[in-house]
Amino acid sequence: MNAFTNQVKTNIIRIIVRNPRFMAFDIGVPALFYILFTKVMNQGLPASFEKTYLVSMAIYATLLSSIITVANTVLSDKEQAYIRFIDVSPVSRNTYYASMGMVLLILTMVEIAVIELIAKLYIGVSMSVINWLVILTVVTIASIPLMIFGVSLSFVGSNTIVNLMVNLIVFPAAILSGLWWPLSMMPTWSQTIGKLLPTYQTSVIVNDVMKQTAVPLKMIGGELVWLVLAIGLLVVVQKIQRTKRAQ
Amino acid sequence: MTTMIHVNNLSKRFGKKRVLSDISSEVEPGEIIGLIGKNGAGKSTLINLMLGLTEPSDGTIKVFGQAPRTKATKAKIGVMFQDSFGLDRVRGNELIKLVRSYYSHPLAFSKIVELADLGANLTTMVTKMSGGQRRKLNFALAMAGDPELLFLDEPTAGMDANSRYDFWQQIHALSNSGKTIIVTSHYLEEIDDVASRIIFLKNQQVLYDGALMGLKKRFTHTLVEFDSSLPELKLTTLVQSGDLDSHNQNHYVFVTEDADAVVRELAPEMANLHNLRITQRSLDQIFREVVKEGD
Numbered sequence: 001m002n003a004f005t006n007q008v009k010t011n012i013i014r015i016i017v018r019n020p021r022f023m024a025f026d027i028g029v030p031a032l033f034y035i036l037f038t039k040v041m042n043q044g045l046p047a048s049f050e051k052t053y054l055v056s057m058a059i060y061a062t063l064l065s066s067i068i069t070v071a072n073t074v075l076s077d078k079e080q081a082y083i084r085f086i087d088v089s090p091v092s093r094n095t096y097y098a099s100m101g102m103v104l105l106i107l108t109m110v111e112i113a114v115i116e117l118i119a120k121l122y123i124g125v126s127m128s129v130i131n132w133l134v135i136l137t138v139v140t141i142a143s144i145p146l147m148i149f150g151v152s153l154s155f156v157g158s159n160t161i162v163n164l165m166v167n168l169i170v171f172p173a174a175i176l177s178g179l180w181w182p183l184s185m186m187p188t189w190s191q192t193i194g195k196l197l198p199t200y201q202t203s204v205i206v207n208d209v210m211k212q213t214a215v216p217l218k219m220i221g222g223e224l225v226w227l228v229l230a231i232g233l234l235v236v237v238q239k240i241q242r243t244k245r246a247q
Numbered sequence: 248m249t250t251m252i253h254v255n256n257l258s259k260r261f262g263k264k265r266v267l268s269d270i271s272s273e274v275e276p277g278e279i280i281g282l283i284g285k286n287g288a289g290k291s292t293l294i295n296l297m298l299g300l301t302e303p304s305d306g307t308i309k310v311f312g313q314a315p316r317t318k319a320t321k322a323k324i325g326v327m328f329q330d331s332f333g334l335d336r337v338r339g340n341e342l343i344k345l346v347r348s349y350y351s352h353p354l355a356f357s358k359i360v361e362l363a364d365l366g367a368n369l370t371t372m373v374t375k376m377s378g379g380q381r382r383k384l385n386f387a388l389a390m391a392g393d394p395e396l397l398f399l400d401e402p403t404a405g406m407d408a409n410s411r412y413d414f415w416q417q418i419h420a421l422s423n424s425g426k427t428i429i430v431t432s433h434y435l436e437e438i439d440d441v442a443s444r445i446i447f448l449k450n451q452q453v454l455y456d457g458a459l460m461g462l463k464k465r466f467t468h469t470l471v472e473f474d475s476s477l478p479e480l481k482l483t484t485l486v487q488s489g490d491l492d493s494h495n496q497n498h499y500v501f502v503t504e505d506a507d508a509v510v511r512e513l514a515p516e517m518a519n520l521h522n523l524r525i526t527q528r529s530l531d532q533i534f535r536e537v538v539k540e541g542d
Binding site for chain 2: 002003005006007010013014018019073076077080081082084085087088089090091092
């Protein structure tokens with residue numbers, strides 16, 4: 001437990017407190033998008049757009065941190081030979097990953113809370129406490145499969161390859177799942193792909209729960225499938241790593 | 248006392264390339280083992296096998312009587328790898344605190360700080376430290392769990408002369424306290440000073456495994472060195488009890504089993520010889536000779 005607590009503490013310092021790039025990128029970009037589309041380019045948009053776009057930008061922020069921050073942190077730890085040190089010390093990689101997951105969940109909640117504060121205080125969005133909490137909790141929980149994908153991505157190769165892969169995944173996923181602009185504005189083929197993505201499914205779940213309509217079981221099922229896929233991919237990647245090491 | 252490491256008929260191949268072939272050896276508590284061999288001889292691979300970071304192709308390895316990668320085994324070992332590890336945006340003292348927390352019976356924080364010997368640089372970000380500072384920090388971190396068995400792979404690479412001297416003083420102190428140490432180094436004269444036993448790897452196999460004196464006895468030749476402007480032919484004609492080992496500018500080195508005889512043979516030209524020295528071979532010289540053999 002002591003090792004886990006210390007690992008979490010160290011991760012908070014290095015991933016959140018001393019990482020201004022994270023603040024600027026993971027929070028700044030979605031916050032800027034949110035302000036831009038709700039305050040500046042908001043002609044002809046329904047009032048409910050401020051709420052749905054808040055959900056979209058909260059998900060977008062977690063997409064950035066779960067994939068980009070996780071992949072880059074694990075990659076850097078691998079390149080700094082820190083993961084190899086873990087392998088010869090009495091703590092397990094699971095402790096390392098669990099502490100990383102814990103810190104990333106805290107990070108995700110911070111991101112969402114900051115964007116919510118901007119929505120409440122600057123944009124003037126008004127909704128029940130429950131709904132603010134729904135966004136905070138559901139989006140945070142839904143970021144778990146994304147984080148696991150982030151870990152797997154860190155093992156695909158060198159820094160250049162990882163960053164290329166990350167960019168090839170994050171930005172198309174954000175666009176295709178309708179986080180930047182509504183899915184209904186996209187061609188049918190891209191809507192079909194978009195609806196399969198976990199980020200789209202999260203936005204449907206959050207919006208439906210907020211509207212108190214029927215529980216979107218299909219979307220929850222879809223998220224669970226993504227979780228299983230993410231875990232499966234991580235297991236395969238780790239197995240390939242072990243085989244490579246053994247050879 | 249229990250055997251620390253038991254290696255039995257160990258072989259390792261990477262694809263079709265054989266790196267180690269049929270290695271068998273045992274390491275007893277308190278031994279300081281110098282693992283030597285030229286680059287690519289398989290030293291780091293052997294260490295990685297002992298650490299369980301890679302699997303043997305054939306044969307077995309037991310560390311403390313168990314498979315290398317068990318939690319119980321890892322709690323009793325310390326490792327300083329050839330390339331230093333670090334952590335982004337973390338200071339030296341913070342990394343020490345973190346690594347200490349991995350072990351149930353760690354060394355005191357102050358003791359680890361003393362081993363790291365980084366002074367004010369202890370609070371520098373690890374990734375901003377110089378290569379030598381990171382080596383010192385990595386050594387201290389290898390000691391964090393107060394290990395019984397210590398692996399040091401090229402520990403002094405990147406350290407300045409003073410730091411290297413201090414480092415080997417610490418290793419002497421550790422050996423006196425009964426730690427078992429396996430060390431590889433390119434600075435063979437340093438291993439010469441500290442190792443109680445040498446394992447010499449060549450052509451994927453153990454060429455020699457035993458006390459350092461035994462290795463020296465196997466290559467008992469003595470060197471007779473001097474400076475002279477006399478031509479090589481004259482000196483080689485004069486010296487019958489030894490062979491010319493090298494001749495660079497005016498510096499001659501003869502290798503012999505009877506240094507007295509060589510000096511007697513050189514006596515007529517003594518007035519033309521300067522800086523005459525008779526030396527035993529260092530581990531470094533033996534190493535170069537053995538490595539050359541059969542290549």
